[in-house]
Amino acid sequence: GENVEQHPSTLSVQEGDSAVIKCTYSDSASNYFPWYKQELGKRPQLIIDIRSNVGEKKDQRIAVTLNKTAKHFSLHITETQPEDSAVYFCAAARSGGGADGLTFGKGTHLIIQP
């Protein structure tokens, strides 16, 4: 099955700086890569996603890049703000095979220092 590795587990950046979270996946058949933000005790919320036919996608201060050859994808947050503090999860989903569930990374605790 799919295996998703996520780094770093904790990331502390100064407010206004950029943050980058990286993930690698194992299954070359994976074709959907979402990122979820989870605040303490709350549900994961989709913030951005990318599919394998796209190399980069941007939404305001958030961007995701995908390198299918190397099997890794990254989340970039620019001009970080205090409300960006949360745990971020990357995930991957395989195409076909009957299994459509997401395999998640272990999460990155992003801390924005004022």
Next chain:
Amino acid sequence: DSGVTQTPKHLITATGQRVTLRCSPRSGDLSVYWYQQSLDQGLQFLIQYYNGEERAKGNILERFSAQQFPDLHSELNLSSLELGDSALYFCASSLGGTSSGNTIYFGEGSWLTVV
């Protein structure tokens, strides 16, 4: 609000007991997923149902079972509970599968504490 409804929000029960968690997917969604989240294991995929049929199994224990009913709501049954089953259980739904290009939306979760 994601549109996915889970009940109960909090549940405290004793070891050895059985509980049922309930989930109503977003209107129109046919796929329901169950995830377990604990501090040391992250978000673990348990099981997926699509239009009433089991579609995929993840790391679901034999003591756990689930089903999806004709009205598409789903229930996760946890039996012979152990202390280690204490976790936040999320239900999620999507129109179809993610391989079909569908986004998964999570409910608010059910906090289970086993004492």
